[in-house]
Amino acid sequence: MNFVVFGVIAPIAYFVIRYLVKRLVINFLQGLKRNSNIKNMTRCDNCGKFVSEDSIKLVEGKNICTNPGCKNNVKY
Numbered sequence: 001m002n003f004v005v006f007g008v009i010a011p012i013a014y015f016v017i018r019y020l021v022k023r024l025v026i027n028f029l030q031g032l033k034r035n036s037n038i039k040n041m042t043r044c045d046n047c048g049k050f051v052s053e054d055s056i057k058l059v060e061g062k063n064i065c066t067n068p069g070c071k072n073n074v075k076y
């Protein structure tokens with residue numbers, strides 16, 4: 001009887017552990033990506049602040065950040 005119970009629980013536990021490990025690895029890799037984004041800092045040509053490349057827009061050949069306070073200062 002114990003043998004049958006282990007035969008059922010062991011595969012389930014195996015898949016649950018595998019799923020948890022996979023999630024941990026994915027979270028870890030996403031954390032690494034986030035960290036590498038922080039390293040890719042670009043200077044805003046308008047306000048001079050260093051912001052991540054995600055929040056930089058190229059406007060007329062200039063790097064303009066998407067900070068609300070900065071947008072208002074852009075002269076088109």
Ligand SMILES: [Zn+2]
Pocket residue numbers: 044045046047048049064065066067070071
């Ligand atoms: Zn700016």
